[in-house]
Amino acid sequence: MEKDKILKIIGKRIKQVRESKGFSQLELVGKMLGDIDPTNISRIESGRTNPTIYTLYRIAEALEVSLEELVSIEISN
Incomplete structure (x- = not known):
């Protein structure tokens, strides 16, 4: 998986969790x-x-949340 794709996945997850908790940046x-x-x-x-x-x-x-929850990425071959 490409670095850019990984960073976007993790960033999106952080944003989703942040918004679900009702926090602004x-x-x-x-x-x-x-x-x-x-x-x-x-x-x-x-x-x-x-x-x-x-x-x-x-x-x-x-x-x-756990660090794992933020960075867990499904790796497929």
Whole structure:
């Protein structure tokens, strides 16, 4: 699977979970206790940037879901 496709899948999932919890991107940043530019959430959700594992972990913590839930991708041959 291509890197761009993986980033878009993960970004879309983050956006879906965030919206299902009723959080704006700015509210998500607040729950992450800062240290991340709000525009970076937009780039992550659109698949335009490759977040670090630590950033993904912080997003998962802020959204109160497992990291696995955010990054689990079905791999088919």
